[in-house]
Amino acid sequence: MAEEPAIKAVEEIASQLGERYVLIEDLDRSAYSYDASGMQYIPSAVVRPVELEDISFIIEVANKYGVPLVPRGSGTSLVGGPLPIEGSIVVDMQMMNKILEKDEYTGLVRVEAGLRLLDLNKVLSNRFMPINPDGMGFSTVGGLIAEDAASPLSVKYGTTAAMVLGVEVVLPTGETLLVEQPGPPSKRNILNLLIGSEGTLGIFTSALLRLPLRPESRIAYKIEMIDISDAVSIQTAIKRANISIAGFEAYHNYKELIGEKGAEAVSFLEVSGTKECADVWSSKLRSIFKEMDIPFEEIDTEEADSIWERRKSIYELAKRRKSAMRVISLLVHTHLTRDAIQEIDRTGSRLKLPVVTVFNPLLGWVMAIFLYDPTDEKEVKRTEKAIFNVIDRTIALGGSIGFGIGAGITKITSDMDEGFVSIFSSVKEALDPNWIMNPGKLIER
Amino acid sequence: MVKFSRSLMKELSRCIGCGACNISCPMFHVSDFKETEGARARIKLISMLGNNKIDLTEEFLGYIFTCINCGLCMDLCPVGIDVFDIIVKSRSSLVDIGYVPLVTVDMRDARRRTGSPIGEGLTKGVWLPPDFQPEKNADILFFAGCWVHTAPDVAINMSKILQKIAPNVAPAGPNEPCCGGLLYVIGERDSAEESKENLLKFIKELSPKVVVSGCSLCASLFPDLEMKYFSSFVDEALESNKIKTKSMKRKKNKIFLIRSCHSNGAARRILERIKNAVVIDTPNWICCDCGATLIYQSEPEKFDEWFKKISEIASDSDADYFMIEEPACYSMISKVLEGKNKYKGMKIISFPSFLVNHIS
Numbered sequence: 001m002a003e004e005p006a007i008k009a010v011e012e013i014a015s016q017l018g019e020r021y022v023l024i025e026d027l028d029r030s031a032y033s034y035d036a037s038g039m040q041y042i043p044s045a046v047v048r049p050v051e052l053e054d055i056s057f058i059i060e061v062a063n064k065y066g067v068p069l070v071p072r073g074s075g076t077s078l079v080g081g082p083l084p085i086e087g088s089i090v091v092d093m094q095m096m097n098k099i100l101e102k103d104e105y106t107g108l109v110r111v112e113a114g115l116r117l118l119d120l121n122k123v124l125s126n127r128f129m130p131i132n133p134d135g136m137g138f139s140t141v142g143g144l145i146a147e148d149a150a151s152p153l154s155v156k157y158g159t160t161a162a163m164v165l166g167v168e169v170v171l172p173t174g175e176t177l178l179v180e181q182p183g184p185p186s187k188r189n190i191l192n193l194l195i196g197s198e199g200t201l202g203i204f205t206s207a208l209l210r211l212p213l214r215p216e217s218r219i220a221y222k223i224e225m226i227d228i229s230d231a232v233s234i235q236t237a238i239k240r241a242n243i244s245i246a247g248f249e250a251y252h253n254y255k256e257l258i259g260e261k262g263a264e265a266v267s268f269l270e271v272s273g274t275k276e277c278a279d280v281w282s283s284k285l286r287s288i289f290k291e292m293d294i295p296f297e298e299i300d301t302e303e304a305d306s307i308w309e310r311r312k313s314i315y316e317l318a319k320r321r322k323s324a325m326r327v328i329s330l331l332v333h334t335h336l337t338r339d340a341i342q343e344i345d346r347t348g349s350r351l352k353l354p355v356v357t358v359f360n361p362l363l364g365w366v367m368a369i370f371l372y373d374p375t376d377e378k379e380v381k382r383t384e385k386a387i388f389n390v391i392d393r394t395i396a397l398g399g400s401i402g403f404g405i406g407a408g409i410t411k412i413t414s415d416m417d418e419g420f421v422s423i424f425s426s427v428k429e430a431l432d433p434n435w436i437m438n439p440g441k442l443i444e445r
Numbered sequence: 446m447v448k449f450s451r452s453l454m455k456e457l458s459r460c461i462g463c464g465a466c467n468i469s470c471p472m473f474h475v476s477d478f479k480e481t482e483g484a485r486a487r488i489k490l491i492s493m494l495g496n497n498k499i500d501l502t503e504e505f506l507g508y509i510f511t512c513i514n515c516g517l518c519m520d521l522c523p524v525g526i527d528v529f530d531i532i533v534k535s536r537s538s539l540v541d542i543g544y545v546p547l548v549t550v551d552m553r554d555a556r557r558r559t560g561s562p563i564g565e566g567l568t569k570g571v572w573l574p575p576d577f578q579p580e581k582n583a584d585i586l587f588f589a590g591c592w593v594h595t596a597p598d599v600a601i602n603m604s605k606i607l608q609k610i611a612p613n614v615a616p617a618g619p620n621e622p623c624c625g626g627l628l629y630v631i632g633e634r635d636s637a638e639e640s641k642e643n644l645l646k647f648i649k650e651l652s653p654k655v656v657v658s659g660c661s662l663c664a665s666l667f668p669d670l671e672m673k674y675f676s677s678f679v680d681e682a683l684e685s686n687k688i689k690t691k692s693m694k695r696k697k698n699k700i701f702l703i704r705s706c707h708s709n710g711a712a713r714r715i716l717e718r719i720k721n722a723v724v725i726d727t728p729n730w731i732c733c734d735c736g737a738t739l740i741y742q743s744e745p746e747k748f749d750e751w752f753k754k755i756s757e758i759a760s761d762s763d764a765d766y767f768m769i770e771e772p773a774c775y776s777m778i779s780k781v782l783e784g785k786n787k788y789k790g791m792k793i794i795s796f797p798s799f800l801v802n803h804i805s
């Protein structure tokens with residue numbers, strides 16, 4: 001049962017939005033209690049705004065009663081981003097899904113935050129959003145911006161932030177702001193503060209995006225790494241040869257992909273652009289593979305696409321091994337990628353948990369995926385322990401957590417990034433003195 | 446306290462909550478992406494019920510039983526869970542331990558009284574003489590399916606098309622048994638099995654060369670009946686040149702096809718062979734199915750909403766034809782429209798009734 005202030009807040013919101021847009025029944029509350037993280041928290045209510053004014057009103061009422069709010073898109077987060085851990089009211093953004101403006105020539109689109117990626121990718125014929133965090137296009141634009149989502153193609157296209165020119169945001173104070181930078185990014189810092197703030201600084205209602213052109217030509221390779229350290233050597237060689245890589249992804253311990261040849265990892269790389277560029281970079285890549293004595297084969301772009309839609313291959317793991325999984329995303333210095341992977345392996349074998357690592361050597365992005373039986377309580381506890389162990393080891397290596405998928409409930413602490421936590425906390429205090437926006441995520445109060 | 450079997454709980458626990466099943470879920474889309482209505486919520490909530498995290502109220506029980514039963518949710522599951530199968534299994538488990546939702550009572554009752562769960566005072570084979578007896582050893586035994594009997598024009602047109610493929614077509618007629626498909630999806634495992642066995646016996650006695658079903662649910666739910674769904678059968682006949690398509694007179698006729706969720710795109714392939722027919726691309730969640738029967742009967746306002754939504758999408762795409770593949774769905778929509786065959790400037794037509802004029 002919801003607490004007294006929450007009940008009052010919900011009644012007031014219902015009087016403005018209409019009862020149809022406010023869900024208080026047990027069934028509905030339970031249906032908004034999960035995402036793709038495997039965790040569960042029941043909200044005190046769910047509200048479904050359809051326009052900007054609804055959101056301003058919801059925030060005003062929440063502030064009045066001190067009831068926390070959690071914005072939610074499609075609920076595909078792997079880290080509990082949209083989970084109402086303090087009995088918050090969930091703000092379901094999916095009904096705000098309009099395309100407000102579009103321009104084929106410049107690739108600019110202004111869309112509401114609840115628009116799904118699969119719908120965004122239909123807006124312009126020759127352009128696309130290269131970040132597809134859930135692999136199926138179910139995630140919403142608001143979610144992508146909130147988590148500053150990344151993909152294996154972020155090597156070329158950057159994270160979501162690179163595509164965002166502006167956002168319309170309703171701050172916890174109820175104030176609506178348009179934060180936009182059309183030209184050179186000289187004053188982008190404020191926009192970048194909002195992107196990746198994981199719903200803790202306000203609710204995004206719409207965004208101005210510039211979608212990149214689909215490349216004219218693409219060439220992709222699958223390579224085998226006998227030793228994980230090859231990953232470090234390859235990324236150094238690629239950088240020295242000045243090759244512009246579009247996507248890079250490596251799988252370690254993924255025996256279904258690696259096969260029985262005894263390699264430690266299998267990787268996928270892509271170069272893309274005009275036909276001439278792709279050909280030159282491709283031939284340089286081949287020379288590197290030959291010099292390093294790395295077995296390689298060219299793969300078709302369809303196979304490459306399935307790799308860039310990363311989560312599909314991760315989910316495939318759970319399918320084949322018939323188990324649940326817990327994911328932690330890490331960012332380390334590129335030359336320490338191997339060390340991070342070894343720490344993950346050690347954790348897995350010590351706690352007797354199968355673990356697969358997906359990593360991007362050019363970004364230093366490492367994702368550990370622990371596979372476990374959710375019906376075995378002991379195994380669930382060991383998985384929890386493994387996650388914290390990996391985080392500890394990553395911090396010792398000077399790395400951080402949450403890249404590309406958000407930190408969510410795991411939170412970034414001072415020992416991970418003292419500067420970020422100190423400055424971000426001050427900003428949070430100033431903008432959201434009552435901590436009503438998505439409390440319990442990203443940083444500790 | 447509800448206790449599901451270990452194997453069902455294990456299967457439920459494999460759901461990673463990614464939401465892929467919602468992408469193709471009609472209920473999710475019609476409700477403006479309300480999470481509760483989607484397939485993911487059904488799986489998650491059933492799992493919570495099995496783990497005693499949520500109480501089983503009458504409302505909850507009804508909720509578990511009333512989705513559109515299209516089965517599209519299993520198409521995209523990245524971890525290979527047969528979502529629809531789990532939902533149906535949990536319904537059967539609930540029925541087995543005595544939890545029968547009020548919303549299914551009418552269907553159970555109709556089955557007892559009339560032999561068919563769709564009720565509505567159904568008389569089978571109204572287009573045939575009252576003393577009609579199906580012929581034995583026919584080329585095709587035409588098993589219409591309960592809903593087709595409520596739309597005799599569709600049944601007659603289906604028969605006409607089948608007669609172009611093989612000369613000797615025998616309709617199952619007024620004594621056509623219920624296949625048990627609808628009973629199966631509402632968790633009545635035993636009654637469904639009994640119905641299916643009756644039908645098997647019926648077919649065996651008539652020993653036709655092939656059985657063609659007018660309803661896709663029976664054909665897809667029970668492969669052991671070895672029935673061919675009407676559209677798939679016609680598609681194969683076209684492929685092997687037994688019949689041909691005739692072009693449409695007017696140029697560029699835009700068709701918004703409400704495909705059957707249990708066929709494999711056969712109707713679309715057939716329409717694409719017809720010159721001057723332009724089949725509009727529709728979102729993958731738009732489908733029709735007699736599995737919607739329960740929603741049509743117990744929550745008519747939800748069924749109306751579903752129709753309103755898809756007809757809006759059709760009308761926005763400037764469709765000339767609003768074509769419904771599944772006779773069940775055609776019948777339900779006809780009733781919503783009170784028999785009107787024009788709506789929002791589109792001609793409302795069933796797929797077989799359209800096809801009969803474009804096949805030779």
